[in-house]
Amino acid sequence: MTSIITGRRLARDLGEWRTDAPAYRALADRIRLLLLDGRLATGTRIPAERDLSGALDLSRTTVAAAYAKLRDDGYLVSVRGSGSTLALPGGRRGEHEPAGRLPLDFTKATAPAFPGLAAAFARAADQITGYLGHDGFDMVGLPDLREAIAGHYRDRGVPTDPDQVMVTIGAQHALSLVTRTLHSTGERILVEQPTYPHALDTFAAAGARLVALPVQQHTGWDLAQARLQFRRAAPSMAFLMPDFHNPTGLSMPVADREEIVAVAQREGTVLVADETTALLDIDRGPMPPLCAFSPNSANIVTLGSLGKIAWGGLRIGWIRAPQALLGQILRNRPAGDLGTPLFEQLVATILLADLPAMTANRAAGLRRGRDFLVGRLAETLPDWDVVVPDGGLTLWVNTQDASSSALALAARPRGLGLVPGPRFGLDGAFERFLRLPFFYPQDQLAEAVAILAELRDHVGGTPLRVPLQAVI
Ligand SMILES: Cc1ncc(COP(=O)(O)O)c(C=O)c1O
Structure with a gap:
């Protein structure tokens, strides 16, 4: 098309x-x-x-x-x-493009596979014979896995029944199912600014008009703006990442959570809380999910995934929502897919039985990467403004005067792939920001910072031609 x-x-x-x-x-x-x-x-x-x-x-x-x-x-x-x-040049590269994959691909906020993953696959392989009479895929999820996911919410203080859970092929799939079910073309969706780029892609494909809820690097969620937007724009949906928000790594304060839930209920907006990054705690400690403030509300949908905590290649995510809404989602699902593969569900069930082992392993790796990258940036680019996140996979760095788009372009021929700030915003905002993932080997982090330091003096910055602001 x-x-x-x-x-x-x-x-x-x-x-x-x-x-x-x-x-x-x-x-x-x-x-x-x-x-x-x-x-x-x-x-x-x-x-x-x-x-x-x-x-x-x-x-x-x-x-x-x-x-x-x-x-x-x-x-x-x-x-x-x-x-x-x-078009993308097939076979023929542009003069600036290095051959093959970029050696330093910092375009993705991913984590390496959890070390216990291979053992979980082996155990699932032992179990699979008992399931070969089964179709091999299904639309709601294996009962044991749904129970394990429901248990994950109960452990966080939120009463949850397995009937309130649907297993999906990752969180992106979950978001697309929810959007297709809750949203009609032309309605408004409230998104954090900045936000997760592929959520923007999903909403664009659904013909949504986007309204922004600013999330500031130093001060977090702008609640005054949220109140205004919920009332004035009457969005059908609001897409939020309260825990280790992608890209800033920030956590929404408990009082803000409580207020956003209350405002959304009042205005009839469905809150979609994406918890893909919520298990990536380094040194924060537990906080209540949005659904804790109203566990049976028809207005709160929670998305989760094992993509960051276990492995992106596992492709297991889920939706926690009231049963009636899951029923509607189920009716919409066959238009896009016919179910989640069973083998991956067995692996996910095995992994979730020992979630604390995964979170502890992740916390250690994330801490090492975060502290190393923060230290290198402080030494090498001391005027770049970094707020140290207490979880998540990325730093959201204000380069002060460098254009992140120009940096991203100049970095590619050096083998460093970067996503410039505007990919996370609406209407070209965040040109001064770069998202830097930190779950990489230290030699790669050091090399990326060295390249950035070198390029920054060459690309410089240009004054903004237009004031950048969120759209209504
Ligand atoms: C906030 C957020 N939501 C959803 C996704 C997609 O997750 P999955 O790999 O489970 O589809 C990502 C992946 O980067 C993410 O960061």
Whole structure:
């Protein structure tokens, strides 16, 4: 399917694209970055030269030269009579692209496999013969696994019945099922700003209009703004990450949780709490999940996953919601998939039987990575503003004066993949921020910081051309 982007929309997504390079080149570089970090999809038809030159107040020759550069590098394909569409160069790399996978791929906030994973797979292999009369997949989840997940909530003080749990193929799948069920095209969804980029992708695909709830690096959730947005925008859904929020690593204070639950109930908004990162506690201690404030509320849906705590490759997540809502989700599910594989569910059940072993193992690895990266940044880039998170997988760093998009572009030829700040926000916000994952070997963390320190003096920053603000 080809999507089309208008000149005005592209101009907005480009943000502050100008650098010290000639304008045509800087423009081509920024379009390439939007494609590489997923803000523009391959197959998107870009605006006619005239349209973009008008939107950017730039000569048509410059836009034509930028398009020609993208075409030469294989990022743009022109079909006579039907415009030009974005592409990734197959076989033919752009002159800036290193061959193969990036040696330092810091684009993902992932963790290595939990060391006990192979043993859990082996035990599941022993058990599988007892299940071979079964279909091998199912839509709600194995009873033992649903009970183990329900037990995880009960251990956190939230009465939960296995009937309130559906097992999914990871949390991203859970979010897509919930969005498809709760949201109708054109309705509003409230998202934290910044937020998890693939949630933005899900909401864009659902035709949502997004409203922002600011989460500030130093002060956290802006409750005054939340109250206003719930009342004024009447969102159908609010997507929140109260525990070790991705990308900031912050935790929502207990009083804020209680108030957000109360406001959402009053305004009829369904809170979707994504707890994918909630088990990644380094030195915080337990906090009540949003559903603890109203365990049987029809207005609170909780998503979870073993992707970060055990392994991304396991693809096991879940939805905790009232039974009636799970029934609706179940009816919607076959349109997208026919169930969660059984073998992975057996592995997940085995792993959840000893959750404390996984959380303790993760805490130790995360602490080592976090402290090392924080120390290196303090030594090497002391003016970058880092708030040390007490959990999660990433640092959300304010580079003060560097453009994160320019840094991300300059880092790729050095083999370092980065996701620039605007990928986490609406309308080009967070150009000064970088998300840096810290669960990597120390030599890789050190090398990434050394590259950033070197590049930062070369890419510099440019003054903001437009005030960046959240949209209603
Ligand atoms: C906040 C958040 N939600 C959902 C996901 C997707 O999780 P899963 O791998 O279980 O689909 C991620 C993965 O990075 C995440 O960070």
